[in-house]
Amino acid sequence: xxxxxxxxHNNKELKSFTLxxxxxxxxxxxxxxxxxxxxxxxxAAKALSELPLIKKxxxxxxxxxxxxVAENFAPVIVKLAENYSHIVSSANTFGKNLMPxxxxxxxxxxxxxxxxxxxxxxxxxPIYAGNAFATVKSKDAKKCVTIRPTSFDPCESSxxxxxxxxxxxxxxxxxxxxxxxxxxxxxxxxxxxxxxxxSGGRGMQSGDNFKLITSLADKxxxxxxxxRAAVDAGYISNDHQVGQTGKVVVPDLYIAVGISxxxxxxxxxxxxxxIVAINKDGEAPIFSVADYxxxxxxxxxxxxxxxxxxxxxxxQK
Amino acid sequence: xxxxxxxxxxxxxxxxxRVKEDNTGVVTDNxxxxxxxxxxxxxxxxxxxxxxxxxxxVVAVSIGEEKAQETVRKALxxxxxxxxxxxxxxxxxxxxxxxxxxxxxxxxxxxxxFMGKQAIDDDCxxxxxxxSALLNWPQATFASKIEIxxxxxxxxxxxxEGLETIEINVPAIVTCDLRLNEPRYASLPNIxxxxxxxxxxxxxxxLGVDINPRIEQVKVEEPPKRKAGIKVSxxxxxxxxxxxxxxxx
Numbered sequence: 001x002x003x004x005x006x007x008x009h010n011n012k013e014l015k016s017f018t019l020x021x022x023x024x025x026x027x028x029x030x031x032x033x034x035x036x037x038x039x040x041x042x043x044a045a046k047a048l049s050e051l052p053l054i055k056k057x058x059x060x061x062x063x064x065x066x067x068x069v070a071e072n073f074a075p076v077i078v079k080l081a082e083n084y085s086h087i088v089s090s091a092n093t094f095g096k097n098l099m100p101x102x103x104x105x106x107x108x109x110x111x112x113x114x115x116x117x118x119x120x121x122x123x124x125x126p127i128y129a130g131n132a133f134a135t136v137k138s139k140d141a142k143k144c145v146t147i148r149p150t151s152f153d154p155c156e157s158s159x160x161x162x163x164x165x166x167x168x169x170x171x172x173x174x175x176x177x178x179x180x181x182x183x184x185x186x187x188x189x190x191x192x193x194x195x196x197x198x199s200g201g202r203g204m205q206s207g208d209n210f211k212l213i214t215s216l217a218d219k220x221x222x223x224x225x226x227x228r229a230a231v232d233a234g235y236i237s238n239d240h241q242v243g244q245t246g247k248v249v250v251p252d253l254y255i256a257v258g259i260s261x262x263x264x265x266x267x268x269x270x271x272x273x274x275i276v277a278i279n280k281d282g283e284a285p286i287f288s289v290a291d292y293x294x295x296x297x298x299x300x301x302x303x304x305x306x307x308x309x310x311x312x313x314x315x316q317k
Numbered sequence: 318x319x320x321x322x323x324x325x326x327x328x329x330x331x332x333x334x335r336v337k338e339d340n341t342g343v344v345t346d347n348x349x350x351x352x353x354x355x356x357x358x359x360x361x362x363x364x365x366x367x368x369x370x371x372x373x374x375v376v377a378v379s380i381g382e383e384k385a386q387e388t389v390r391k392a393l394x395x396x397x398x399x400x401x402x403x404x405x406x407x408x409x410x411x412x413x414x415x416x417x418x419x420x421x422x423x424x425x426x427x428x429x430x431f432m433g434k435q436a437i438d439d440d441c442x443x444x445x446x447x448x449s450a451l452l453n454w455p456q457a458t459f460a461s462k463i464e465i466x467x468x469x470x471x472x473x474x475x476x477x478e479g480l481e482t483i484e485i486n487v488p489a490i491v492t493c494d495l496r497l498n499e500p501r502y503a504s505l506p507n508i509x510x511x512x513x514x515x516x517x518x519x520x521x522x523x524l525g526v527d528i529n530p531r532i533e534q535v536k537v538e539e540p541p542k543r544k545a546g547i548k549v550s551x552x553x554x555x556x557x558x559x560x561x562x563x564x565x566x
Contacts, residue, residue, distance in 0.1 A: 070446070071456065093458075093476040100442075100445075100447045101450040104415060104451050107412070109413075110412070112442060127343075127438065127537070132537050133538050134536070136535060139532065175486040177484045178481075179482040179484055180481070181478065196566075231496070232496060238461070252565050253559070274565050275546070291543075292559065294548070294549050
């Protein structure tokens, strides 16, 4: 039977992790269908139909789908699920919020945050903040799987022309009302997909000092990350948090500035290709995962870093 | 209003876990165990709501082996009024936990159920949402702020893009983020008092739900190790290495 992918979008565009989730879905079975639930989301549905991996798009429209409330989405997918062996979505806050609601309704034990498809019923997933990898095999007839987006390459985004079918919307769940979303708008690359990430920790000492991180990120065309300590201290907003309960990032270059490297932070960044740590405490655990460690006062090292980069006159990618 | 808070006993967050040599799991013998960190936030929030006069009772429930009683006791020490321990053996998947919690909810009839958004051992992030589906109640996941207004809850949720605010009717499920509050420490007098608070013990097998695992844990392994890095002596050397050796800038 086929795989049903739940598309993530903002009613206009697909969210980029939908491409990673499509790749993961195609590793389970070639016959991948995608469902897009939203309001006035024709453009996003069209973009979805252009992914060559997708064989069919199912579009479900209603005003009460505008803000992606899980209580409204879940029954739609549960109804479609009878035709599918697997339901797949990203393990980001969208998928984490939604998938267990579907799994419980289907009486299926969900498999969260997989990093590899070993067989259609067998998956690899990190546990204990990535300090162990578990191989798990589902015995359920229907499988609900969320995938760690950074562990799968994004699929091609054009060239396909899957048919778009409309399906009937379900009723509104009136006990939950969306009020507002405060998105932090930025011209920077997205944290989850950036090639370079510059992160600051408690060592930054204040929100104002995060300007140093910003300058370095500007120079390297990088996204800005943070440790939980920095977010808790109010230096920077929560959408920047990297770690076990924040975002998982796998950039080509991760620069950790003033971050000690708690297990929970390492869980979110230790798969990065190259890791740089700048910390004045030579014993900080961050150095155990760093390819290049610089034991120095960040308030001297970061300005020097900027100077050196200016000298290089790096061409920004 | 009555609040039920679910708490889980897990390996302490500061412990560097070790994988068992036979690859059947991780070593838990003689390892420090604690309350799952965001479950502490869940208890704290419930107790704060009670202290503000908006709730009348806070009940802590844990599902697990006999020793999970310590986790319930800790919740009592920071302000929960009474506890429930549902005794089980072996791995209990979130689906099974949510079915057991559903039975407790049917019996206790709370207005709110709080729990951590994720357990730091299996990292599943499922139970609250599953319980909410089984009960057909509203869910507010990853909550970093909860306000009670006219019998409804306004909850700020931490999402990838930033923050989202929703309004939910009671009864409801809320899963708590670490930023929701600062959990208090139990004072010695309160620890002593907690010893006298009642903990009801139930056997999971008596609750009439199927809790058999649906997922076979084939093996648990160490993740691949990163190769050891080097220390550089200056920023100039660092930049030179990044440019010429790692070729990432």
